[in-house]
Amino acid sequence: MISNGVMLNAYPDSIGEKLSDTIAMLQRPEFKDVFSLFYVLPTFFNSDLDRGFSIIDYNLNEKLVSKKDLQALEALNIQLKFDIVLNHLSVASPQFKDLITHGEQSKFKDFFIDWNAFWEGHGSPREDGVICPNKTHLQKLFMRKPGLPVLKVPFPDGSERAYWNTFYQAIHFPVFRSKDLQDVDGLSLHQATIICEKINAALENEQSLTEIDFADSTPFKKEILQVVNSKRTFLGQMDVNAKSELVWAFYEETLEKLKGFGGSIVRLDAFAYLHKEIGESNFFNSPGTWNYLQRIKEIAVKNQLTLLPEIHAEYGLHLHDEVAKEGYTIYDFFLPGLTLHTIENKSNKALLKWAREIVDKKFKTVNMLGCHDGIPVLDLKGKQLDDHYSSGLLEDPEIEDIMETIIERGGRVKNLFGPTGEKISYYQVNATFFSALGEDENKLLLARAIQLFMPGTPQIWYLDLFAGKNDYAAADKAGSGGHKEINRSNLSLEDIAQGCTKDIVLQQLQLLRLRNTSKAFSGEVSFNEKDSSTIDILWSYYNEKAHLVANLHTGSFRIQYTENGEHKSMSF
Numbered sequence: 001m002i003s004n005g006v007m008l009n010a011y012p013d014s015i016g017e018k019l020s021d022t023i024a025m026l027q028r029p030e031f032k033d034v035f036s037l038f039y040v041l042p043t044f045f046n047s048d049l050d051r052g053f054s055i056i057d058y059n060l061n062e063k064l065v066s067k068k069d070l071q072a073l074e075a076l077n078i079q080l081k082f083d084i085v086l087n088h089l090s091v092a093s094p095q096f097k098d099l100i101t102h103g104e105q106s107k108f109k110d111f112f113i114d115w116n117a118f119w120e121g122h123g124s125p126r127e128d129g130v131i132c133p134n135k136t137h138l139q140k141l142f143m144r145k146p147g148l149p150v151l152k153v154p155f156p157d158g159s160e161r162a163y164w165n166t167f168y169q170a171i172h173f174p175v176f177r178s179k180d181l182q183d184v185d186g187l188s189l190h191q192a193t194i195i196c197e198k199i200n201a202a203l204e205n206e207q208s209l210t211e212i213d214f215a216d217s218t219p220f221k222k223e224i225l226q227v228v229n230s231k232r233t234f235l236g237q238m239d240v241n242a243k244s245e246l247v248w249a250f251y252e253e254t255l256e257k258l259k260g261f262g263g264s265i266v267r268l269d270a271f272a273y274l275h276k277e278i279g280e281s282n283f284f285n286s287p288g289t290w291n292y293l294q295r296i297k298e299i300a301v302k303n304q305l306t307l308l309p310e311i312h313a314e315y316g317l318h319l320h321d322e323v324a325k326e327g328y329t330i331y332d333f334f335l336p337g338l339t340l341h342t343i344e345n346k347s348n349k350a351l352l353k354w355a356r357e358i359v360d361k362k363f364k365t366v367n368m369l370g371c372h373d374g375i376p377v378l379d380l381k382g383k384q385l386d387d388h389y390s391s392g393l394l395e396d397p398e399i400e401d402i403m404e405t406i407i408e409r410g411g412r413v414k415n416l417f418g419p420t421g422e423k424i425s426y427y428q429v430n431a432t433f434f435s436a437l438g439e440d441e442n443k444l445l446l447a448r449a450i451q452l453f454m455p456g457t458p459q460i461w462y463l464d465l466f467a468g469k470n471d472y473a474a475a476d477k478a479g480s481g482g483h484k485e486i487n488r489s490n491l492s493l494e495d496i497a498q499g500c501t502k503d504i505v506l507q508q509l510q511l512l513r514l515r516n517t518s519k520a521f522s523g524e525v526s527f528n529e530k531d532s533s534t535i536d537i538l539w540s541y542y543n544e545k546a547h548l549v550a551n552l553h554t555g556s557f558r559i560q561y562t563e564n565g566e567h568k569s570m571s572f
Contacts, residue, residue, distance in 0.1 A: 002265055002306055002329050002366065002457050003079055005036025006516040009371060010462040011043050011052065012064040016493050019044075019069045024493065026076055030500045034512045038073065039081040039267070039459060041372055047090065050168045051372070051488065053083070053269060054090040054237045058254045060261070070262050081265035081308070082258045084251070086296070087273045088167060088237040091153070095250075096238055103156045110244045113164035113276065115150045122278055127210050128152075130162045142273075142283035151236040152229075160229070166273050166282070169236035173203050176228065184223050191217045199228060242274050242292055252299055259303040266300060268293075268309045272319075284311070284319055293326075308366060312376060312427075316383030316390035324363045332358075332367035332456055333379040334393055339369060339447050340402050340436060341394060346552040347532045351450070354393055355527055355537075358455045365456030369447055370464040370487060374428030375411075375436060377403055403429055406436045410470045412483045430483040432463055435470040441504045442555045445572055448508050449557055452515040453537040453548045455525055463489060465508055466499040507572065511559075514570075518561060520546035 008026075012019040019040070025031060042052035046061050060066070073080065089095060095108040103109070116131045123133040130150055132138065143149065144167055151165040174180075176199050178192035187195075195217045202212050209228060214221045240247050258266060275288035293309065300307050308329050313319045320330050334354055342351045358365060380399050382392035392399075407413065411431030429436070437443040444467060452458050474485040491499075499505045515521060523541025530536065535550040535557070543562065550557035560569045 002308070002364070003036050004457060004522055006034065006452075006512050007037035007039055007081065007366070007457055007459040008035045008078075008462065009039045009041070009368070009459050011041045011372070011488070012061070013043065013490060014462050014488070015491050015496060018064045020066070020072075021493055023069060023072045023076070025496050026078070027072075028496075028500065030506070030509055032513075033517050034509055035078060035460075036516055037079045037081060037265070037457070039265075042083045042085065042269075044082065048092050049090065049170060049235045050237060051484070053085055054088070054168065054235065055085050056090045056092045057094065058084075058257050074262055079264045080262050081267060082261070082263045083267045083269045084254055084258065085237075085269045086240075086242075086251070086292075087270040088165075088239050091151075091234065091236045091238055093238075095246075100153055100155065108246065110241055111246050111250075112238050113241045115148075115162040115164050118164065118276070119278075129160075137279060140279070140281045142281055149239075151234065151238065153234070154230075164239040164276070165236050166239050167237045167270070169234065171232055171234045173228065173232050176200055176231075180231070181224060181227060184220050184227065187217065187220050187224070191220075195224060199224075239273070239276075242276075248295070251296065255299050255303050255305060259305060263305060265306045265308055268296065268307055271296070271309055272311055272313075284313070290326075312379060314381040314383040315379060315392045316381060316385070318390065320363075321361070324361065329364040329366060329457075332365040332454075333376040335367045335451065335454060336369050336375045336433070337377055337380045337399070337402055338393060339450055340375070340405070341398060342450065342535075342552065343437065343443055343447060343555075344402070344405060345398075348529070348535055348552065349532055350394055350398075351535075352527050352529055355454060359525060363455070366459050367451060367454055367456040368459040368461065369451055370433035370461035371459070372461070372488065373484060374430040374487075375406065375433070376428050378427050406431050409435055409438055410472065411436060412475065412486060430475070430486050432468045432470055432487045433461070434464060434467045439467075439469060441467060442572075444504065445507055445511075446550060446555050446557060448511055449548055449550065449559070449572070450535060452511055453525075453535075453539070453546070458512075458515060460512065461487075462491070463487060465505065465512075466491060466495065467502075467504045510570065514546065514559070514561060518544060518546050518563070520544040520561065 010022060015022045015025050042055060043061060044065055045058045046056040047054050048056055095111045099106045099108045099112060119131040119133050122137055123131040126132050130148060149164060149166045150162040151169045152160045152162050155161055176196040178189055178196055181187055181192040198212050202209055209225055272284040272289060273282060275285055275292050276282050277288055297307055309323055310331060311319050311323060312333060315334060324330050338351045338354055342348060377399055380392050380394045383390050406429045411429045413429055434444050468489055470486050471489040474489060475482050478485040519541045520539040523539055526538050528536035533552045535548060537548045539546045546561040548557060548559050558569060558571045
């Protein structure tokens with residue numbers, strides 16, 4: 001069972017330089033009784049890509065975290081929530097390094113998914129030797145990036161093999177000069193100079209090397225590409241093969257390790273991609289995904305851990321409903337977009353519709369405004385299911401309005417792609433929640449009040465608490481895949497000290513403290529829907545009450561509550 005208190009969300013080095021600096025913040029008097037939980041992101045462990053989600057191993061990252069830190073958090077009575085990245089591990093993991101060192105002789109040869117072996121007999125090889133699945137299978141693949149989800153890696157015998165790589169990869173090449181091709185027998189200096197210019201241009205423009213027009217160097221194409229590929233370095237999040245018992249032994253070891261670090265909650269990152277089967281979608285297929293989830297749950301129960309599966313999917317697909325019916329707490333990825341819609345349109349209708357569903361269906365949720373990812377928009381959509389359209393929480397034009405508003409305020413869009421690389425849908429918009437609200441402090445405060453009075457455990461992104469703005473320099477520096485860095489600015493201890501003098505920070509802390517300590521939020525919730533421009537939410541637990549009334553037209557709100565039998569109020 002996840003605590004009903006308030007949860008901080010940050011990287012170990014989001015504040016200061018390491019986790020001990022975050023603890024120093026939590027020990028400040030301004031933060032007394034504000035947080036009961038801490039979702040610490042996976043640079044807590046050893047990782048090398050995607051800001052922690054490309055795990056090398058689940059040992060403490062000693063550059064950022066110490067055992068003393070864990071003891072300090074325990075002394076603050078703060079429960080820890082960790083990630084286990086079920087679907088993949090880094091190419092730098094001991095398992096993958098053993099594979100590419102020993103090849104077929106590796107103990108871990110079946111730990112990851114050999115793409116061509118998986119699709120053998122169900123597709124045709126491309127020019128680069130990678131099998132392209134038959135059209136019927138290809139159409140079922142759910143893509144997180146353009147093109148086939150593969151990364152080719154070198155084997156000890158000199159061959160290259162394609163491995164399943166759903167998420168990030170980073171391949172680096174040097175700048176090529178004619179001397180790099182001097183060992184290509186028969187290739188003239190003039191030819192080498194021209195082809196190096198073409199190779200460098202293709203790499204700079206992220207074009208496929210196989211699509212280069214080699215012209216009169218075509219007879220040397222194969223050898224040239226061998227030279228080029230021999231000089232590359234790469235990182236990648238390599239999909240694990242959950243049909244291997246070694247993978248499940250690894251999960252057993254990992255969950256036991258997380259419990260030893262003081263964890264009580266484990267978020268299952270990307271678990272819906274784990275089960276893969278010919279002829280099935282690679283995203284949440286049945287019964288395979290359910291079987292894996294049950295098996296993970298059994299391991300978690302042994303370690304007294306609560307699971308929090310991560311599912312990003314259209315509301316109209318109702319996967320959140322299915323997971324909740326199995327007794328799991330779910331992420332409320334709908335709330336960020338609904339809150340923006342509510343405030344910008346000055347209407348409570350969509351928000352309260354979702355709130356009633358949470359209560360009526362007895363969903364257990366963790367909610368948020370901002371997080372380490374973007375602001376979800378795909379989640380709000382409806383879904384065409386065979387000949388039936390299942391409505392979303394918002395209509396498509398309403399979602400487009402949210403996106404356009406955030407983009408006008410400096411946000412950046414993350415999309416999903418089809419099997420041939422075409423964009424098929426928007427996914428999320430990357431921005432700080434404060435910037436998404438037009439950097440309006442009154443709106444941020446109202447949004448926070450709405451979040452705290454919604455059902456579920458509230459999770460607070462550290463940057464939102466300090467009214468963080470879009471960090472364009474960080475996003476640009478991170479390159480084409482760096483859109484998320486717009487909302488990951490590190491705060492120094494000086495930033496924290498200065499922030500604790502600002503009304504927008506102190507007022508949020510006041511709201512968070514009420515939410516974290518009031519018994520009213522352990523009771524029943526009711527919604528007064530007398531008019532569409534008012535948020536009126538009442539929590540009651542015996543004689544303890546907390547009552548929010550907000551005017552969406554003015555952005556002002558008042559909270560009345562009881563504390564030790566005394567009636568109190570705060571107005572904003």
